[in-house]
Amino acid sequence: xxxxxxxxxxxxxxxxxxxxxxxxxxxxxxxxxxxxxxxxxxxxxxxxxxxxxxxxxxxxxxxxxxxxxxxxxxxxxxxxxxxxxxxxxxxxxxxxxxxxxxxxxxxxxxxxxxxxxxxxxxxxxxxxxxxxxxxxxxxxxxxxxxxxxxxxxxxxxxxxxxxxxxxxxxxxxxxxxxxxxxxxxxxxxxxxxxxxxxxxxxxxxxxxxxxxxxxxxxxxxxxxxxxxxxxxxxxxxxxxxxxxxxxxxxxxxxxxxxxxxxxxxxxxxxxxxxxxxxx
Numbered sequence: 001x002x003x004x005x006x007x008x009x010x011x012x013x014x015x016x017x018x019x020x021x022x023x024x025x026x027x028x029x030x031x032x033x034x035x036x037x038x039x040x041x042x043x044x045x046x047x048x049x050x051x052x053x054x055x056x057x058x059x060x061x062x063x064x065x066x067x068x069x070x071x072x073x074x075x076x077x078x079x080x081x082x083x084x085x086x087x088x089x090x091x092x093x094x095x096x097x098x099x100x101x102x103x104x105x106x107x108x109x110x111x112x113x114x115x116x117x118x119x120x121x122x123x124x125x126x127x128x129x130x131x132x133x134x135x136x137x138x139x140x141x142x143x144x145x146x147x148x149x150x151x152x153x154x155x156x157x158x159x160x161x162x163x164x165x166x167x168x169x170x171x172x173x174x175x176x177x178x179x180x181x182x183x184x185x186x187x188x189x190x191x192x193x194x195x196x197x198x199x200x201x202x203x204x205x206x207x208x209x210x211x212x213x214x215x216x217x218x219x220x221x222x223x224x225x226x227x228x229x230x231x232x233x234x235x236x237x238x239x240x241x242x243x244x245x246x247x248x249x250x251x252x253x254x255x256x257x258x259x260x261x262x263x264x265x266x267x268x269x270x271x272x273x274x275x276x277x278x279x
Contacts, residue, residue, distance in 0.1 A: 012094030014184070015264055016105035019192030020224045022199030023249040024256070028192065029103040031257040032264055036099055041268070044093040047103040049081035052088050071122045075113040075173070079180040082106065086181045099268065106177030107189055107231055107244075114173035115227025116220060118166045132175035139178050139185065140241040141171065163230075167239075170231055174240055185242040188267045190260055191232055192249035196222035243267070 017025040017032070026047075033045050049059040058081040062074065069077070082105075093100050178185075194202075200218050228246075235244035247259050 011097035012100060013188075013268055014090065014094060014100045014102065014105075014186045015267065016102040016107065016186040016189045017192070017260070018104060018107045018111075018189055019228065019249060020194060020196070020199050020221060022202035022221075023192035023194040024202075024253060025192050026103050027253060028190075028257060028260050029101050031253075032260050033101050035257070035261050036101075036264065036268075039265075039270075042096075042098040044089065044098050044100045045103070046085060046089055046100060048085065048105060048108065049078060051085045052081075054084045055081040071113060071117050075109065075176070078109050078113065079176060082109075082177065083180040086184055090184065099264075102186070105186055105189070106174060106181070107191070107228070109177055110170045110173040110231055110240075111224055111227035114169035115166045115230055116223040118169035119162075119223040119227070120220070132172045135175040135178055136171055136240075139175070139183060141174065141239050166227070166230055167234060170227070170234060171239065178241075187243065188263060189235075189242055189244045190263060191228050191244060191246045192256070193228065193246050194225065194249040196225045198250060199225065 015032070017029045019025045029045065029047075033043050036043050049055050049062060058077050062069070062077055090100050090102070196218055199221055231240070232244050232246045234240045235242060245263050247256060247263075249256060251259075
């Protein structure tokens with residue numbers, strides 16, 4: 001089974017903030033960090049990719065590469081950065097009993113390099129599903145062969161096949177991430193859900209921001225939004241490990257922050273009302 005948060009014997013908690021570009025996850029990660037620190041928690045904030053010397057170099061390469069990077073190379077660059085971040089920062093912090101807040105973790109890879117790539121006809125891990133399915137099964141996910149879930153039981157056969165391909169891509173990317181992290185699973189993943197049109201407007205339109213992912217256009221952004229929704233559905237169905245909660249990111253930032261904090265305090269074992277009374 002995967003580790004939930006801390007090393008054996010540790011008391012730490014790993015919380016990941018996820019969502020499409022424009023959903024406000026970085027803002028919410030900072031708000032959560034401040035709110036938990038104000039309540040006496042020791043907090044370590046990390047971002048993906050980044051956080052280590054290697055991770056920051058990978059981040060610069062991935063976000064600002066002057067030439068295209070293939071989807072398989074992109075996938076493994078993210079995993080290399082994640083493995084280094086987990087070993088050097090996340091695991092020691094969890095072993096020390098701290099709360100780690102991650103601005104993106106492996107759900108991002110499952111969505112961006114998994115679901116969105118599959119939606120656009122690119123599936124970097126299609127040929128490697130067999131052994132990865134076993135990794136996912138060992139981590140508490142379903143891990144069943146995608147062929148058993150594809151096909152046309154009801155409705156459009158082509159749509160069912162596309163859904164099966166997206167599910168397989170998500171699960172394969174999660175399995176690979178579990179290899180990179182040594183089986184580390186967040187105690188809580190909060191997905192900030194926002195319609196693609198609203199996210200694009202926040203980003204200033206398709207040409208408003210400069211990195212490679214934010215500049216891929218609305219069709220890609222829509223695939224990312226749907227990918228996160230599918231990721232959450234798979235987690236609720238027990239096909240992915242870990243707890244995943246979805247929040248409406250169209251709400252006012254203050255209201256959203258309150259909901260994120262409520263979920264975090266629940267996982268940390270402190271009811272919001274009790275935490276407020278202690279302040």
